[in-house]
Amino acid sequence: MPSGEYDPVTVEAKWQDRWVDEDTYAYAEDADAVDPDTAFSIDSPPPTVSGSLHWGHAYGFTLQDFVARFERMRGENVFFPFGFDDNGIASERLTEDELDVRHQDYDRREFQRMCREVCEGYEAEFTEKMQGLGISIDWEQTYQTISPAVQRTSQLSFIELYDEGREYRQRAPAIWCPECETAISQVETEDDEQDSHFHDIEFDVVNSEESFVISTTRPELLPACVAVFVHPDDDENEHLVGEEARIPIFGQEVPVIEDDRVDLETGSGIVMCCTFGDQTDIEWYQAHDLDLRIAIDESGTLTDVAGEYAGMSSEEAREAIVADLDEAGALLDRRAITHTVNVHERCGTSVEFLVKDQWYIELLDKTDEYLEAGRQMDWYPEKMFTRYKNWIEGLQWDWSISRQRSSGIPFPVWYCEECEHVVVAERESLPVDPLADDPPVDACPECGHDEFVPEDDVFDTWATSSLTPLINAGWDWDAENGETTLDREELYQFDLRPQGHDIISFWLFHTVVKCYEHTGEVPFDSVMINGMVLDENREKMSKSKGNVVSPDEVVSKYPVDAARYWAAGSAVGDDLPYSEKGLRAGEKLIRKLWNASKLVESLTHEAPAEFDHDELHALDRWLLAELDREIDRVTEKLENREFSKARDGLRSFFWSTFCDDYLEIAKQRVREDDDDSAKYTLRTAHRRFVKLFAPVLAHATEELWRDMYGEEAASVHRAAWPEPLGVDADVAAGETAMAVVGALRKYKSDNQLSMNASVDHVLVYGDVRGFEEDISGVMHVEELETSSEGPPIESVVTGVDLDYSLVGPEFGAQVPDIESAIEAEEYEVVDGELRAGDAELDSEMFTIEEERKYTGEGEMLEAGDAVVIVRHGD
RNA sequence: GGGCUCGUGGUCUAGUGGUUAUGACGCUUCCCUUACAAGGAAGAGAUCGGUGGUUCGACUCCGCCCGAGCCCA
Incomplete structure (x- = not known):
């Protein structure tokens, strides 16, 4: 029996162990019992393995756990699996940091082995902490996105979409670090304030005496210039639009085009577009179908496009070009500035943009369908659907799934060395690594050539992590029947997709797209969106601000149940500030319950x-x-x-x-x-x-x-x-x-009596039939009488209370008149109707306010509708 | 810069057209009442971020401004 004080340290650890040992949360998988109506399946985005568990994980999983436990108790066969997303850049970088190595120095398989080793340690720790939070996951149902089985799923997805014509290959810019000589992703870049120089360079207008000035920090990109842009609101320079401009020294002629992405505040307000200097250049290149002039190569060296500067590093070229511009009289000014540049976060080098062949999943032609798919899900909270909708409506590009990295899940693709014909792997042979495995054909089906080049890019992480419903439901290729099948069909569609609001646009969206394409069905019945955990001052927790509170710290000070209580403390979707008070309130409730x-x-x-x-x-x-x-x-x-x-x-x-x-x-x-x-x-x-x-x-x-x-x-x-x-x-x-009990408590409190002090006599005017003994027992009333008659009190009319929900619509603009008439006491009640001003109000439209006064022996207490007379003390 | 969301007593939170705005934590006063004083009872404390508008009536709907969060640039 429960005795003494509640001891959360011992009790919580005990049950956490037993829940795992006894498989308390096991999904009942025997074929007969499994039925889509009683299976409640949850598909959580697998956490990226990039470090230790933080509050975002703890909070999100705790909310899911409320649902899992509730549905389980309601008789649902709950499928609550758990995955680790460890095939991505984040895990690679964790490995590099942990082992102090560079991925370039190892071959792909060897580096992946190192990743596996490092990640396994973190995954074990993560698992332990999830169990320590009491999350009711079925630990028999786990997966890693880097595992061969998931690689197979991911490659199968690629091949299916390729065969359906949903994927294509195209040359497009990739972010490149010239120092590390590797492609990197957007998330690996960061902004850096750097000192630089603005160079004011004079451009001539072709077939005209006119010229204009462009300010640039990167004169070495002049050979790559393919256009000049003017803002549509720039009246001063508007006349240039449609003209051609000649690039100083290099002499190429480029169009002057208007576009509202020009920043009027920066430099002269006229800007050159080079392929590629920054992200905007890429947008312009795509939007205006511009030429491609690659002036800087993989190692940051100028190419033949740069003419006499070819072979120089970009720094050398910059100095040389500036000197030559000066000599040619085209350099009007040079001044120091600081500006924000995109740098590779590992080495701090400014990134370049290179053009590479990349694979894309086509999205833009089916955005209406994907929007409709989003509509078919129940959103908790509903308002979060707007983000999904806005994201889709704002899409401008298809989804690039190529990543030029040395590890990850490889594309199951080879190219004919001669004609570049694409050869994909056989579905039965997946997973494959084209760098190590042979293509499924001996000769190119197109040209008969017998040498092939393996694709050495790997998939974007999301290309795989968008498949979690299919991974969980056992999606695979049935070679016998030549079709894809779901091993655990009853799980799909998943009943619940829980996730943070920060990843609606890519993770959720991509998951809907992929699963919809593969199954023709929306993967989720419902989506539950959680907010972010903020610090006690409602600000984002971040390592740089030093305001991070780890779940470990909290769980060592408070019961896990107190943290769970706190996690249930705001509307789903709203951000939740970390709160010691919230935790203490949880602790108090646990103690009270105990x-x-x-x-x-x-x-x-x-x-x-x-x-x-x-x-x-x-x-x-x-x-x-x-x-x-x-x-x-x-x-x-x-x-x-x-x-x-x-x-x-x-x-x-x-x-x-x-x-x-x-x-x-x-x-x-x-x-x-x-x-x-x-x-x-x-x-x-x-x-x-x-x-x-x-x-x-x-x-x-x-x-x-x-x-x-x-x-x-x-x-x-x-x-x-x-x-x-x-x-x-x-x-x-x-x-x-x-x-009545409440009124008597107040009476005792007001009279500074203890709650178990006795009261001589209580008379209740009101219906408390059946409760008389309870009242007198708990309030220690010596003698309790009840009366069904009206109390012997005088009522003094103190005003009129209008029911505005009736009076407003009925009398509209007349309402102020009625109010002032009542205020001035110029009203009367006749036959249940209130006459005030020029209006007559039906009885249901108002109530007469009365103050009740009692002049007899004892003290009157008001207890809701009842009146209580207390006689005590004397 | 764009989109979405949030802003309610000191703190956190409920309320989403109907007029004395919910509760918790904290605070004040009283009460050792054999589950709990880490408890019980009572009380004080808010012109609902600011500002215009719509309406008979706005915390609630609309515009603008300020602050915060997320995503995109």
């Missing part, structure tokens, strides 16, 4: 297992009826993923109604009268409370449940969610009785 449970246990040793509900004492029926209503409320809130409302409503019902109101009365009845009705009710209600709290306070409720109710040593998390009992009660009389 202490109340001790009391209930001590009172209900010989509680009857059954009791005719109609025979229960009025107060007991009232409590169970109120609890029925609370069960309906909590269930509805949890169904709608309104964890905060479920939590707060249940907490206050438990604390105020059960502990403060009911328990105080019931314990006296049990102690004084050994009342079976009270014992039965206490036990029945308490048992239900333990279940209702279980999704949030997973550990404390498990301890209580196994101790007090654990028939066959079963977990509360496998117990059935409570259904209302349908108990009949006089709810109004109960509420009045509680109001």
